[in-house]
Amino acid sequence: MPKDATSRDPALLRLADAVILPGFPGREPPDWVRRRLAEGLAGVVLFSRNIGDPEQTARLTAALRAERPDVIIGIDEESGEVTRLEAATGSSRPGNYALGVVDDVALTEELARDLGRALAEIGVTIDFAPAADVNSNPDNPVIGLRSFGADARLVARHTAAWIRGLQSAGVAACAKHFPGHGDTNVDSHLGVPLVSGSREELAEVELLPFRAAIEEGVAAIMTGHLVVTAYDEAYPATLSPKILGDLLRHELRFDGPVITDGIEMAAVADRYGIPGAAMRAIAAGADGICVGGEHDDERIVEEIRQTIAGAVAEGVLPEQRLAEAAERMRRLAAWPATARPAADAGKPAVELPEGVPIGLHVARRAIRITRRDPAALPLAAPPHVIEMTPQLSLASDRHTPWGVGEPLGRLLPGTTVARFAERDGQVPGAAELDAALAEAAGRPLVIVARYADRHRWLAEAIDRLLAARPDAIVVEMGLPGRTDRGAVHIATHGSARVCGQAAAEVLAGLAP
Structure with missing residues (x-):
C-alpha cells in the first residue's frame, strides 16, 4: 500500500469504492462487507461458497441490501456447467450448447426467463451471462459447452433470446467475454489467450453475437482477458483502450457498464498484479472490477481501492475516467428499479409437457x-x-x-x-x-x-x-x-x- 494511503482524498476513495465488486467467504456477509457497502462499495459477487438453499440466499441478499438499498448483487450463473445456484446438486437447466442444438429461440428465451425469476426471488440484480462466445475452436479449453455453438448467426440469435428472457424477469444480463473467447486454445484463468483473426473475420464471427446483444438492450458487457491482435497486439482486451474504447464504445456504440472478468485471473494479474490490473482496466475503459473468485478478503479490496485512488492522485488515471466509471456503475445499481419486467413474465411463452420443468424439457430435446x-x-x-x-x-x-x-x-x-x-x-x-x-x-x-x-x-x-x-x-x-x-x-x-x-x-x- 502506498505510504501516504491514509491521507488519500476521501472523495477519490469513494469513487474507487464505486467500481469494485468483490466476493467474500461464507453464507453471511462479513462485517467488512457490511461496512464498506454502507460507505459506498458498488456491490458484491456471489459464488457457490455463499449459496445454500434459496431461503438462505434471500436472507443473505436482504442483509446486503440493508446496508445499501441499491447494492449490485452479481452472480456467474450460466446454467449447465457453470452454476453457482446449484453447484451442490448439478444444474436443473442445461447450458448454452444444448440450447443451440435444439435451436428454438423461444425455448432459449423461456429458459432464461425461468432462471431470471429464480435469481430475482433470491435478490440477485445482475447475472454475468450469457456467454456470447462463438466456439469456433474445438480445442478451446474454457468455453466449449458454455457457447451456443460454432455458428456465429446461431450464437447471435440465442444470445439475444437469452438476454430478452433474463431481463424480462427483472435481472440484468451481462454478455461475455468481449470481444469473443471462442477461437482460443488457452484458458485465461491460466495464461493469455490469443485471437489472431483479421478485423473482417472478427466482424463476421466473434463480434456478431455482441452486436445482437447490444441491439437487444443488454444491460452490461463483460470483458475477456485475451489479446486480439487485429485491434491491439500489446494488451488483453480488459486492459486495452483500443478495444474497450475504439471498438466497443465508438464502433459498436455501447454506452452501458463494462465489467471485467475476474481480475485475479492469470492473463492479466500475472503481469500487473491484481491491484495494478484493476487500475489499468479502469484506465482502459472498464467500469466495474470483479474480484473474489480466489481472493475474497478485505485486504485485496483495500489494495485495489488504494491503487485506483493513488493512480488518480498521481495523474496516471484521469479522475474524469474514474468518475465516468462510477456513474455507469450507479446506473447499473439503479437498473432493477427502472427495468420493467414483462407483465406476463410469470407465464411460460412456450408450451411445455404437463409437469415437466423447462430445463428437463430442453435436456430431452437435446x-x-x-x-x-x-x-x-x-x-x-x-x-x-x-x-x-x-x-x-x-x-x-x-x-x-x-x-x-x-x-x-x-x-x-x-x-x-x-x-x-x-x-x-x-x-x-x-x-x-x-x-x-x-x-x-x-x-x-x-x-x-x-x-x-x-x-x-x-x-x-x-x-x-x-x-x-x-x-x-x-x-x-x-x-x-x-x-x-x-x-x-x-x-x-x-x-x-x-x-x-x-x-x-x-x-x-x-x-x-
Whole structure:
C-alpha cells in the first residue's frame, strides 16, 4: 500500500469504492462487507461458497441490501456447467450448447426467463451471462459447452433470446467475454489467450453475437482477458483502450457498464498484479472490477481501492475516467428499479409437457442417438456404469455432480458406478480400467465421458473398454465428436444434472 494511503482524498476513495465488486467467504456477509457497502462499495459477487438453499440466499441478499438499498448483487450463473445456484446438486437447466442444438429461440428465451425469476426471488440484480462466445475452436479449453455453438448467426440469435428472457424477469444480463473467447486454445484463468483473426473475420464471427446483444438492450458487457491482435497486439482486451474504447464504445456504440472478468485471473494479474490490473482496466475503459473468485478478503479490496485512488492522485488515471466509471456503475445499481419486467413474465411463452420443468424439457430435446445395434436399447438389466472426466476449467466447480449413473440407479435399481477423474495430470491406468470392466461381467456396460475427443487418455480408455465390450453403450456429455463408438452412442450436449437424467431415461427405455 502506498505510504501516504491514509491521507488519500476521501472523495477519490469513494469513487474507487464505486467500481469494485468483490466476493467474500461464507453464507453471511462479513462485517467488512457490511461496512464498506454502507460507505459506498458498488456491490458484491456471489459464488457457490455463499449459496445454500434459496431461503438462505434471500436472507443473505436482504442483509446486503440493508446496508445499501441499491447494492449490485452479481452472480456467474450460466446454467449447465457453470452454476453457482446449484453447484451442490448439478444444474436443473442445461447450458448454452444444448440450447443451440435444439435451436428454438423461444425455448432459449423461456429458459432464461425461468432462471431470471429464480435469481430475482433470491435478490440477485445482475447475472454475468450469457456467454456470447462463438466456439469456433474445438480445442478451446474454457468455453466449449458454455457457447451456443460454432455458428456465429446461431450464437447471435440465442444470445439475444437469452438476454430478452433474463431481463424480462427483472435481472440484468451481462454478455461475455468481449470481444469473443471462442477461437482460443488457452484458458485465461491460466495464461493469455490469443485471437489472431483479421478485423473482417472478427466482424463476421466473434463480434456478431455482441452486436445482437447490444441491439437487444443488454444491460452490461463483460470483458475477456485475451489479446486480439487485429485491434491491439500489446494488451488483453480488459486492459486495452483500443478495444474497450475504439471498438466497443465508438464502433459498436455501447454506452452501458463494462465489467471485467475476474481480475485475479492469470492473463492479466500475472503481469500487473491484481491491484495494478484493476487500475489499468479502469484506465482502459472498464467500469466495474470483479474480484473474489480466489481472493475474497478485505485486504485485496483495500489494495485495489488504494491503487485506483493513488493512480488518480498521481495523474496516471484521469479522475474524469474514474468518475465516468462510477456513474455507469450507479446506473447499473439503479437498473432493477427502472427495468420493467414483462407483465406476463410469470407465464411460460412456450408450451411445455404437463409437469415437466423447462430445463428437463430442453435436456430431452437435446439428446441425439446413433444406433449401431437397435437391440441394445433399452437396457435389459441394471448396468455397470463407468464415468470418466478430464480436469475442467476453473470456471466450473469441480465438485458439482455430473453423470448418468446416479439418475439411472433411481430408474434401474441395482445399477453400479465406477468413476475416474483426471487430477493434476494423473489419469486412470490399464489396471484400474480392467478392474472396472470386471465389475461389468454378465451385465450391460455403459461408458460415460466428457470431451472424449479432446483428451487422448479418454479416447484411449474408451477404445480399451470397447475392445473388451463392443456391446457397450457410450454416452458423451461434453462437446460432440465421434458417434461411431459403441453399440449405441448417446450425445447429451451437456453435463448438467438434467442432461444426465435425460440420458438415463433413454437407457432405461423411459424417454417420453
